[in-house]
Amino acid sequence: MANLLDIIQWCNLQLKTNEFKDYAPNGLQIEGRPEVKKILCAVTASQRAIEAAIEQQADLLLVHHGYFWKGEAYPITGMRGQRIKSLIKNDISLVAYHLPLDAHPTLGNNAAISELLELQDIEALDPTERHPIGNIGYLNSAQSPEQFQHYLTERLGFEAIHLPANKTEIKKVAFCTGGAQDFITKAAVQNCDAYISGEVSERTFYEAEELNVHYYACGHHATERYGVQRLGNALAQQFDIEVVYHELNNPI
Structure with a gap:
């Protein structure tokens, strides 16, 4: 078991998130339970990825494509509202790393x-x-x-x-x-x-x-399905927690 904020701090330091100008916030986007036993990784925080995290009793969903992109409407409604509601209802954290995870020299x-x-x-x-x-x-x-x-x-x-x-x-x-x-x-x-x-x-x-x-x-x-897997594996070793990858086979 690992502390959620310790995980975020470690990732932010490894990926040097403060040195990037990105299109969406990197790191913790939705805060769930404070202790993490299991992480599910996916490329995008789609509803199917969220449902996989719920089904597999993950505490944290780690993705490359999260939410709150520049230019998006502010209201949390519709499809995005349903996704966020599912995460909050099940007390699952959403953590996303975009450009820092593209650029990292070993994890990227x-x-x-x-x-x-x-x-x-x-x-x-x-x-x-x-x-x-x-x-x-x-x-x-x-x-x-x-x-x-x-x-x-x-x-x-x-x-x-x-x-x-x-x-x-x-x-x-x-x-x-x-x-x-x-x-x-x-x-x-x-x-x-x-x-x-x-x-x-x-x-x-x-x-x-x-x-x-x-x-x-x-x-x-x-x-872009490799970065989250590499980061997930690094977290598994660093914090001795379970990490799984969920492949959705998006053809685009």
Whole structure:
């Protein structure tokens, strides 16, 4: 058993949350019972994730996508109201880490992607960022664009969407998980052969062609299911508590 506030303090220090300007609050978003015996991890604090936490008698729901995003309406009504009501009624805490969990050099989503793809010599996609949320790495050997699409599909368990460019080989790869398709312009500035993110927009088709950077959309969910698992495992070791991951297989 661990104290809720001790868990939050440890996570905030490890992820350096105070050094990020984010779109939603990082850390404790909804406070439940003060002692934590079990944590359930999920990518997004959906109703299904909450119901899984209730069913498995978790004390804390740890996610990458929580609530209270900038631009959202203030009233707690409708779908979000139902979600929050479910958490409060069952005395379950909601803890969310967004950009800090993308950027962390060992626990983060991008760190996991670089390891899964066996990329080498990792560097920042944007050297001006204090904590880069995008990275660049190098394949051990060059691949054709078609080979790389199959490689991504196999390694990430998601049917990668390929938007083609003119380059015939891929060696230098930029990546940023989730909905960071517009960072393809940064990949072009760094003369990358390919850029990986989760989602894709209509405009990205033309940008890939005109910037001459192959773009691969590998799923918002599929590219961001690793950070919460890594953070959860770290918490299990640090506090000797039970941590489980709930996979919802979101196809987006």
